[in-house]
Amino acid sequence: xxxxxxxxxxxxxxxxxxxxxxxxxxxxxxxxxxxxxxxxxxxxxxxxxxxxxxxxxxxxxxxxxxxxxxxxxxxxxxxxxxxxxxxxxxxxxxxxxxxxxxxxxxxxxxxxxxxxxxxxxxxxxxxxxxxxxxxxxxxxxxxxxxxxxxxxxxxxxxxxxxxxxxxxxxxxxxxxxxxxxxxxxxxxxxxxxxxxxxxxxxxxxxxxxxxxxxxxxxxxxxxxxxxx
Numbered sequence: 001x002x003x004x005x006x007x008x009x010x011x012x013x014x015x016x017x018x019x020x021x022x023x024x025x026x027x028x029x030x031x032x033x034x035x036x037x038x039x040x041x042x043x044x045x046x047x048x049x050x051x052x053x054x055x056x057x058x059x060x061x062x063x064x065x066x067x068x069x070x071x072x073x074x075x076x077x078x079x080x081x082x083x084x085x086x087x088x089x090x091x092x093x094x095x096x097x098x099x100x101x102x103x104x105x106x107x108x109x110x111x112x113x114x115x116x117x118x119x120x121x122x123x124x125x126x127x128x129x130x131x132x133x134x135x136x137x138x139x140x141x142x143x144x145x146x147x148x149x150x151x152x153x154x155x156x157x158x159x160x161x162x163x164x165x166x167x168x169x170x171x172x173x174x175x176x177x178x179x180x181x182x183x184x185x186x187x188x189x190x191x192x193x194x195x196x197x198x199x200x201x202x203x204x205x206x207x208x209x210x211x212x213x214x215x216x217x218x219x220x221x222x223x224x225x226x227x228x
Contacts, residue, residue: 113213116169120217124210127162134159166210174209174220176202185209187219194225201225 134155140148163173174185181188181200189206197203202222209220 170213172211177205181224186222188224191226197225199227
């Protein structure tokens with residue numbers, strides 16, 4: 001076999017060149033494979049690590065304390081929201097309680113002020129009768145009856161005492177003779193033309209009116225003037 005390659009040197013060179021090329025091809029493939037694996041490994045290493053809601057730094061594990069802290073923060077937010085809701089409910093309830101208290105106080109005050117509202121009109125009827133009798137007696141007394149004059153003096157005192165007693169409980173007489181007609185306090189029975197008075201003037205008071213603590217008990221019955 002040695003003699004064959006010795007007598008044919010060009011064949012031996014061809015075989016050596018082939019073997020060298022084969023060896024270099026295998027080495028190139030290995031080099032390319034190593035280069036590719038290295039590039040892939042570097043690419044994988046270059047990818048960023050996900051940040052889990054900033055609970056832990058990059059590369060660190062989430063501890064039980066951090067989980068508990070996040071849970072406490074959630075509970076605090078819920079408790080704060082509930083406290084604010086309860087506070088608003090408390091303010092509304094307190095405002096309603098204040099309104100109820102004020103209404104109750106006003107009702108009690110009105111009950112004291114107007115407790116006699118149904119009783120006073122009955123007394124006013126008696127007072128009206130006294131005044132009418134006094135007026136009739138006064139007209140007769142002008143004829144010179146001395147006994148009747150004494151009666152008138154006594155009836156005057158009784159009527160004045162009656163007025164004082166009514167005034168002590170808040171009753172005020174409405175006697176609008178000569179005043180401008182006021183529909184809140186007066187009730188017009190008729191309108192009479194009168195060139196000597198301005199329109200809507202009370203010409204005559206047929207029956208006096210009364211108020212109880214500024215609340216109308218009975219309007220004054222009046223005759224009112226009107227323009228021609």
